[in-house]
Amino acid sequence: xxxxxxxxxxxxxxxxxxxxxxxxxxxxxxxxxxxxxxxxxxxxxxxxxxxxxxxxxxxxxxxxxxxxxxxxxxxxxxxxxxxxxxxxxxxxxxxxxxxxxxxxxxxxxxxxxxxxxxxxxxxxxxxxxxxxxxxxxxxxxxxxxxxxxxxxxxxxxxxxxxxxxxxxxxxxxxxxxxxxxxxxxxxxxxxxxxxxxxxxxxxxxxxxxxxxxxxxxxxxxxxxxxxxxxxxxxxxxxxxxxxxxxxxx
Amino acid sequence: xxxxxxxxxxxxxxxxxxxxxxxxxxxxxxxxxxxxxxxxxxxxxxxxxxxxxxxxxxxxxxxxxxxxxxxxxxxxxxxxxxxxxxxxxxxxxxxxxxxxxxxxxxxxxxxxxxxxxxxxxxxxxxxxxxxxxxxxxxxxxxxxxxxxxxxxxxxxxxxxxxxxxxxxxxxxxxxxxxxxxxxxxxxxxxxxxxxxxxxxxxxxxxxxxxxxxxxxxxxxxxxxxxxxxxxxxxxxxxxxxxxxxxxxx
DNA sequence: CCGGTTTTATTTGTCAGACATTTAAAAGTC
DNA sequence: GACTTTTAAATGTCTGACAAATAAAACCGG
Numbered sequence: 423x424x425x426x427x428x429x430x431x432x433x434x435x436x437x438x439x440x441x442x443x444x445x446x447x448x449x450x451x452x453x454x455x456x457x458x459x460x461x462x463x464x465x466x467x468x469x470x471x472x473x474x475x476x477x478x479x480x481x482x483x484x485x486x487x488x489x490x491x492x493x494x495x496x497x498x499x500x501x502x503x504x505x506x507x508x509x510x511x512x513x514x515x516x517x518x519x520x521x522x523x524x525x526x527x528x529x530x531x532x533x534x535x536x537x538x539x540x541x542x543x544x545x546x547x548x549x550x551x552x553x554x555x556x557x558x559x560x561x562x563x564x565x566x567x568x569x570x571x572x573x574x575x576x577x578x579x580x581x582x583x584x585x586x587x588x589x590x591x592x593x594x595x596x597x598x599x600x601x602x603x604x605x606x607x608x609x610x611x612x613x614x615x616x617x618x619x620x621x622x623x624x625x626x627x628x629x630x631x632x633x634x635x636x637x638x639x640x641x642x643x644x645x646x647x648x649x650x651x652x653x654x655x656x657x658x659x660x661x662x663x664x665x666x667x668x669x670x671x
Numbered sequence: 672x673x674x675x676x677x678x679x680x681x682x683x684x685x686x687x688x689x690x691x692x693x694x695x696x697x698x699x700x701x702x703x704x705x706x707x708x709x710x711x712x713x714x715x716x717x718x719x720x721x722x723x724x725x726x727x728x729x730x731x732x733x734x735x736x737x738x739x740x741x742x743x744x745x746x747x748x749x750x751x752x753x754x755x756x757x758x759x760x761x762x763x764x765x766x767x768x769x770x771x772x773x774x775x776x777x778x779x780x781x782x783x784x785x786x787x788x789x790x791x792x793x794x795x796x797x798x799x800x801x802x803x804x805x806x807x808x809x810x811x812x813x814x815x816x817x818x819x820x821x822x823x824x825x826x827x828x829x830x831x832x833x834x835x836x837x838x839x840x841x842x843x844x845x846x847x848x849x850x851x852x853x854x855x856x857x858x859x860x861x862x863x864x865x866x867x868x869x870x871x872x873x874x875x876x877x878x879x880x881x882x883x884x885x886x887x888x889x890x891x892x893x894x895x896x897x898x899x900x901x902x903x904x905x906x907x908x909x910x911x912x913x914x915x916x917x918x919x920x
Numbered sequence: 921c922c923g924g925t926t927t928t929a930t931t932t933g934t935c936a937g938a939c940a941t942t943t944a945a946a947a948g949t950c
Numbered sequence: 951g952a953c954t955t956t957t958a959a960a961t962g963t964c965t966g967a968c969a970a971a972t973a974a975a976a977c978c979g980g
Contacts, residue, residue: 432933434727446761452769458960469935471720474961478683478724479731483758485765491943492959501765509732512695513758514844516734516750520701523840530791531840538787542779591772591780591848595763599844681962707931718964723932740972741930 423449425466433468434475440466441476445485445498456486456496484509503590507597514598515605525606525654532599533647536580539596540643541636543586551586555579555628562621565614572617573607579624586631607650610657619649672698674715682717683724689715690725694734694747705735705745733758752839756846763847764854774855774903781848782896785829788845789892790885792835800835804828804877811870814863821866822856828873835880856899859906868898 423444425436444450457465462473477496480486484505486496499505518528543551558579562572577600584596612620623646630639672693674685693699706714711722726745729735733754735745748754767777792800807828811821826849833845861869872895879888 434933435730438731442761446765446768448768460960471723471936472934474720475724475727475933478727481684482687482728482731483761488961489943490941490961492957493944494942494960496961500769501762503766503770506762506766509758509762512691512732513750513755516695517752517755517843518840519695519697520749521752527838528840531838531844534787534791534836534838534841535784535844538783542783587783589776589780589783591767591777592783594766595780595784595844595848599840683962709931720965721963724962737932738972739932739970741928742973743931743971745932 423465432475433466433472434479437462437466437468437473437476438479441480442483442485450498452498452500454498456498458495503594506594510594510598511601514602518602519605525658526651528603528606529647529651529654532603533643533650535596535599536584537640537643539584539587539592540631540639542589542592543583544631544634544636544639546586546588547631547634548586548588551582552628552632554582555586555624555631558582559621559624559628562617562624569610569612570608572612573604576607576620577601577604583627583631606654610654616653620646623649672714681724682715682721683728686711686715686717686722686725687728690729691732691734699747701747701749703747705747707744752843755843759843759847760850763851767851768854774907775900777852777855778896778900778903781852782892782899784845784848785833786889786892788833788836788841789880789888791838791841792832793880793883793885793888795837796835796880796883797837800831801877801881803831804835804873804880807831808870808873808877811866811873818859818861819857821861822853825856825869826850826853832876832880855903859903861902865902869895872898 423440425433425440429436441450441456450456456462456477459470459473459477462476463470466473477486477488480496481488484499484501487499488494488496517523558575561567561575562579567575580600581597584600585593587593623642627639627642627646630636630642672689674682674689678685690699690705699705705711705726708719708722708726711725712719715722726735726737729745730737733748733750736748737743737745766772807824810816810824811828816824829849830846833849834842836842872891876888876891876895879885879891
């Protein structure tokens, strides 16, 4: 575990990289204790604050956890699916919000990935996930629901669909795609009529899953994709028209 | 931008969270300069090293970048697709290696996601991506290739397939699924016969993409999935048998 | 007045040393 | 033997200082 003395990068970044590489390579295994900060400082020939900055970098990626007190220290963390979900969602959300990805592109990606889950969900349909989907459909039918609440329920519905595939790796990969869409969807105002259409498609989707017909579920997802894109387009067009009429409002 | 004085978590973690939330909420926009470390220390009523630890946490997530010198400081970073790829791959790789995810589950997720890309790739097939796929197939046919090199070429082939969909969001999401499989695939020893079978399926896949028949491409991916899983099973079974015969070797 | 050079102020990067706090093992006590 | 106290080790935090980089500002020669 060494650092390059010629590199001009931050020492804390170099040290973090050295430790991270050791973890990825398996030289440091889960729950293994790293040397104390003082020992690391000695080893890398830097001061303790510098070592601490490196450790905080790793902690930010959930690669290590720290514990105070005697026999405490920094331990290699088992990256849980939950932690990975969180990072995935944060990264995806920021990626979309900072790179003016078009609604169409994001939407296409999201539904393409969901269609990948549909056959598995249909095959392994569980009462639990189906119940969640039905419950969210019911919530979406409630009048007086705010647009935000409608979107949140939409996310929950799709999460249930994805989790229904029973593959945690798939759920992890999809988490970003589904959740990161929410801020984009939140820009849409859902009229009573569009909500009705979406609920209808959701019902069709749940029915297909329940019937175990993945093919129909996939097709329904395609319908939903097209409907969502059309909806977004009309909302954007409406907004553009208004700003043309009243450019300074 | 405030922190909770009652929380018992690390101050640097709280400060990092406060700033991160501001970025996600859009209160801090891309390329905006954060207050200097001294000002932040003053604002949060902590010392500069504590602020620095918080900033390093954010830097580890590529949320900020720092620049030394007058008029330098910490700036909100535009999360690039490249950065996001890297994080995605690191996280996915560690997730698989630390949670003894079965080969079958990882493989299923990977091919399910790839099948989501296949129709788009077939529809938008570009000469560039097709050429890459053909080149990798050719490389895979070379005798004397190490197993590692074969796996690396396999990843490159599938990356081309995924990128061929022409949707950067999809490419980003898939990066983890495809690349994280490599360490698992590397455990397999590819015989001449199995390589031949894989190259044959890759060729079929490239042909299907070139012909614009996404349906066939998807089916070929399913074939490839089953073949890969069978291959892994036989390798593992072989290994188990040997360790039974020579338990202490 | 212009172009190049030097100065200077600002900010991050790093270090040294100190103290506070937490924690669990070890020692002590009834 | 069970409970309490002590103690050592580790992280968390602070203070103060200096080094290095950097761009604006000041300066200067032509």
